[in-house]
Amino acid sequence: MGRFANRRILEMESKPVSLSLTAKRLPGTSRTGHSLYWRYMVEPFLYLSPAILLIVSVLLMPLIIGISYSFQSIELLRPFNTGWVGFENFAKLWSDRKFWLALDNTFWWTFWSISFQFLLGLGLALLLNTQFYGKKLFQALVFLPWAVPTFLSALTWAWLFNPVIGPLPHWLTALGILSEPYNIMGDPDLALWGPIVANVWFGVPFFAITLLAALQSIPGELFEAAEIDGASAWQIFSKITLPFLAPMIAITVMLRTIWIANFADLIYVMTGGGPANSTQIVSSYIFTTAFRKLDFGYASAIAVALLGILLVYAVIVLWIRKKLVKI
């Protein structure tokens, strides 16, 4: 960087750095009076420091401690009974039938939730991108599910699916989907659909909002040009809309998938993981292991496994996104 820069660095370091710098400059001096060092190494971190501080102390450190638990054997109520057991927890995990079942359930839970949330959210966003009467009111109301606390919506949906006190089983029977009104959450093959429906209800606004924002940022001229050229609605959608949406889709789908995979509240309240573990996903399994069996070591091992899987997933999605953008 040269002697000049070094001197500036020395000057910078000797002055107390405060956020309200009012460096009086001679008119005409460029704003790049601050050295590169300042701009690349120090200034960003001034803005970032509170965030970094909080994340490190509240999230990262406990996370590392939590990961360290997976290599120990820990009984919550016998704090002196801990001991390092290396990979023993992970070996147990590999042969744990319930874990693989939970993983399978997690996959389907995430897959169906995301698919429906995304498709319905996209549909809603496309609709909102047009004009119609009462749009403002409609938009405000249709996003409400996101503001409802999840356990409250879980309880409500549990009610709706209960034939004694809710209308859904009766409507489903009338439509011929069910043979008779019964609670699908007592049926191991159908039980997962209860929480999935609740999750879809909850998550559609998220996709609708983000996709609508992305839609609105597509330059209007492109649509006009396409219409003039006589493109069909489908062609417009697939050749203009989708490519523009792709980056946003990638990010939101990835984020939501990660959140959903970790999201056991709805399942816990609606089915408790049953019947017979048919709705047990990995995070609810972690919960039972940690707080009912009080075996934090094993629970941490499961969590680490989940973390690993999600990391791999995130990497794949980001890689795909890169390729899409190139196209």
Place this chain on the structure above:
Amino acid sequence: MAVSRTHPVLIAGKYLALLGYLSFALFPLYWLLKIALTPDQLVYSEGTSLWPSSVTLSNFSEVLFQTDFLSYFGNSLTVSLGTAALTTLIAAGAGYAFSRFHFAGKRLLIVVMLVTQMFPLLMIIAPIYKIISSLGMLNSLTSLIVVYTAFNIPFATFLMQSFFDGIPKDLEEAAMMDGCSRFQALRKVVFPLTLPGLGATLGFVFTAAWSELLFALMLISKNDAMTFPVGLLTFVSKFSVDWGQMMAAGVLALVPSCLFFIFIQRYLVQGLTSGAVKG
């Protein structure tokens, strides 16, 4: 020749779809309200009817006057507003940094933020509990605010970065040419433009903090420091669930977060639009 966009069948179809979405979104909320208005004895016998034969406001009055609900509500309000304000402030700083600067460790920081979203929060309950209890901050709303802020910073930063991306860099560069420091430029020029973004982030974080259950349950044991999600659980006893009251409390609790969200959702869309494509 493509079907004209104003074809009556298409329009009817569109309104039908809109109606479908609206009913899907509002039906459970309607049901919640219905149960809250049903007297206790009729809750099970008239469960499937669309409207109870006799409506009562007693559930609401019991919840408001006979339980500690108002104090739970107040605590939740304090925690959620505090979290929203703190998170937005910090995330604004962080989002600005991500938007404007290229710096060493930017990639790493993004990855770290992403990773913190992947770990189920209940795994860090025990370590956090130990830390907070050794600081003597158990049962304090402040500890909740700090913890919630940390949870929400990654996504709030992503939001704020989007909003800042939508504001051209030239604005503050021009201001800095005129002799302002970056911070002054930020305050005077950029800040007013990001108000929608700030509002949107505030609302989003408020909603998230409002419904958080697990940490509120674990970190707070004093009855008068409980937030309302935990308070709602007290309606579920080992012997019966006071459904009417619980739903009434639920309806009351929905009011702030729904209102807030209705207010800011416009800004969310607006703000995300400008920065959206950058992703």
Place this chain on the structure above:
Amino acid sequence: MTYLKTCASAVALLVATTASADTTLKLVEVITSPERTEVLQSLVDGYEAKNPGVTVEIVSLPWGQAFEKLATMVAGGDIPDVVEMPDTWQALYAGSGQLASLKDHVAGWDNGGTLTEKTVAMGSQAGDLYMIPYGFYLRAMFYNKKLLAEAGVDAPPATMAEFMDASAKVSELDGKSGYCLRGGPGGTNGWIMLAATMNGTNDFFTPDGKSRINEPGSVEGIQFMMDMYQKGYAPKDSVNWGFNEIVAGFYSGTCAFLDQDPDALIAISERMPAEDFAVIPMPVGPSGKSFPTIGFAGWSIFDSTEHEDEAWDLVATLSSPKANAKWAQRVGVIPIHKGADQDPHFQTEQFKGWFDTLNGAQYEPTTMPTHLEQWGYFASTVLLETSQEALLGQRSAQDVADEWADLLTDEYSKWKASQ
């Protein structure tokens, strides 16, 4: 500045001295409901009136999350002085040395002499007297008189065979079922009871420590429950029913038979007219006996308390005959002092079922092996998941019984080794 400082330190000193004269006890209740908290508060007020200088802070944990909440509190160092201890958690906390021994306190207690033997026996399950039970939950059978009449069942069932028969008849009615089966959380007692009844004994282990849960008789009992479900004598979603669902199923008239403790009576009598239901002892098995489960909860003191004497006084106040009778009536348990059952409150037709059970020789109350450390985990998770698999036809009765036997035998030998 110095003047201010002196003032400040004087005030601080004053506050400190008054503060140290005041002791605060933390009392945690885990089986929480608005009425219980109300009664508890009134009992505590009585204690505070007699003991100026001591304030009691009541912390109410919602039952659904109480186990993990308490465990987290204890692990994190926020340990209460007095806690409401359910039987299933006793072994866990006593076994890890967290609870204070109450033997000496009881010896010096005026009311210690009127405690029934059962009370002392239950409280001493973990080897020493670690809790003072406040009452007993005894299982009996509720039945819906109207449904039985409609289905053509003349008399309430006295044997297991009659029980299945009656359930079959009621299930033929449209939209009704016979048994409010608790297939979901908390259903352990039902399975154990049926296994014991069909096996003719309520011993959990043979003299040499092998679990009896997979003996042919016990397996028959497990199969009985599975048959009830698979033949349609219980509602289809009962596989996931917990306490609230079975009680609601009963008082909404969906199912006719419910096996429960006196605390369910409170919820049911609020919602059902008294002439529509009655309570009988649990039906007997082939050996002519039945083995209704008996559970309990009580008050324990944590060993780490700094005010053990005051904590004991609080427990003693809560467990005095008058206080205990009031508590037992309001929360629906059978009280702990001798002679309490003469109270007119317990002489009603509804309570008859339970007192008949207590007084009949053919009904032997069964206690759960709560001295086994992992019993809580077994009951809340292992049994729940495997029994659901059995009900749904994914596994056979013998198969689940064998899995349970293995775990229980294991736990027993661990316990024996630590004696």
